[in-house]
Amino acid sequence: MLLVVVAVALIFLAALFSGLNLGLMSLDTFELKRKADLGDANAAKVYAIRSKGNLLLVTLLTGNVAVISTLSLVLNSALHGLVAGVLTTVLVTIFGEIIPQAILVRYALHIGASLAGVVRVIMIIFYPVCAPIAYILDRVLGDELPTIYTKSELTRIIEEHRNVAGSNIDGDEARIASGALNFGDRKISQIMTPRSVAKMVPASLRLDETTIRKLKSSGFSRIPVFRGEATDDIGGILYVKDLIGIKAGKRTVGDLARPKVFFVNLDDNLDDTLNAFLKTRSHLFIVVNEFAEVQGIVTIEDVLEEIIDREIADEFDRYDDMRKVARRAKRLAPAIKR
Numbered sequence: 001m002l003l004v005v006v007a008v009a010l011i012f013l014a015a016l017f018s019g020l021n022l023g024l025m026s027l028d029t030f031e032l033k034r035k036a037d038l039g040d041a042n043a044a045k046v047y048a049i050r051s052k053g054n055l056l057l058v059t060l061l062t063g064n065v066a067v068i069s070t071l072s073l074v075l076n077s078a079l080h081g082l083v084a085g086v087l088t089t090v091l092v093t094i095f096g097e098i099i100p101q102a103i104l105v106r107y108a109l110h111i112g113a114s115l116a117g118v119v120r121v122i123m124i125i126f127y128p129v130c131a132p133i134a135y136i137l138d139r140v141l142g143d144e145l146p147t148i149y150t151k152s153e154l155t156r157i158i159e160e161h162r163n164v165a166g167s168n169i170d171g172d173e174a175r176i177a178s179g180a181l182n183f184g185d186r187k188i189s190q191i192m193t194p195r196s197v198a199k200m201v202p203a204s205l206r207l208d209e210t211t212i213r214k215l216k217s218s219g220f221s222r223i224p225v226f227r228g229e230a231t232d233d234i235g236g237i238l239y240v241k242d243l244i245g246i247k248a249g250k251r252t253v254g255d256l257a258r259p260k261v262f263f264v265n266l267d268d269n270l271d272d273t274l275n276a277f278l279k280t281r282s283h284l285f286i287v288v289n290e291f292a293e294v295q296g297i298v299t300i301e302d303v304l305e306e307i308i309d310r311e312i313a314d315e316f317d318r319y320d321d322m323r324k325v326a327r328r329a330k331r332l333a334p335a336i337k338r
Contacts, residue, residue, distance in 0.1 A: 010071040014096035017064035023104030030146045042113035055134035059126045175309045183306040184271030192287045192296040200224045203254030222284045225257040232294045
């Protein structure tokens with residue numbers, strides 16, 4: 001009877017050491033610290049012991065080996081050597097390895113937090129033996145490295161959390177977070193309004209009643225103004241709000257246009273473009289290519305649409321995507337005969 005009690009106790013200890021080894025060592029220290037800093041009590045308890053990575057590993061492995069060796073000796077003293085070996089292998093494999101590891105790998109944080117005090121006592125008991133080995137490992141291997149995720153991986157993680165029951169990430173938050181992670185990789189050329197469909201007016205355009213009425217009802221708050229006949233020569237920006245109170249007369253658009261114009265390159269990234277919008281406090285840039293030829297316009301609204309992954313339309317917008325309009329117009333345009 002005593003032999004059975006001792007064997008059961010040793011199998012339980014083997015299960016404890018094996019399960020804790022897999023469960024605790026599978027937890028990322030950086031993730032634990034992040035959760036602990038955010039107020040997770042279980043993570044704080046586990047981090048206190050998991051942060052001593054090599055000492056914890058050596059302690060649990062040493063304890064596991066010691067218990068299995070003792071179990072083998074106990075069974076061998078009562079049974080035939082071959083029978084004792086087979087029985088030890090079966091009991092340790094099923095009850096000391098498979099079952100505890102299957103449980104601990106799923107509930108490592110909760111069970112680890114519950115047993116943190118026990119693990120700390122075990123680490124103190126084995127400290128004289130395990131500390132020198134852990135010290136050597138620390139010096140040779142160095143600190144644990146954090147897990148670094150790519151943008152694609154972070155986006156996938158967000159999507160996975162969105163679809164998991166109990167997650168507090170809703171669909172809109174997931175969409176915006178994904179857009180914020182990836183918008184910087186896109187180019188202005190992918191979101192700009194092409195020159196062929198961009199609203200521009202000549203500086204010589206006279207501000208008569210019809211022109212003023214059309215400009216006010218155009219739905220645009222800022223309109224690029226070009227000088228002469230060349231639309232590549234942008235000389236100012238007409239702020240439609242400046243037309244308020246303006247009476248029809250001999251004044252032209254060029255007289256009212258503000259001369260400050262900002263140009264950006266066709267191949268600029270959107271994160272740089274957003275920073276430029278914030279720095280200049282402008283809402284509209286003229287897009288040019290490497291030869292300083294005007295290719296279109298881009299607004300801060302266009303960049304924000306990429307971040308939230310939704311088109312921002314108001315009551316004046318006839319189309320959600322002006323690039324589609326430009327491509328459609330190009331397809332419908334008659335071919336030039338040579």
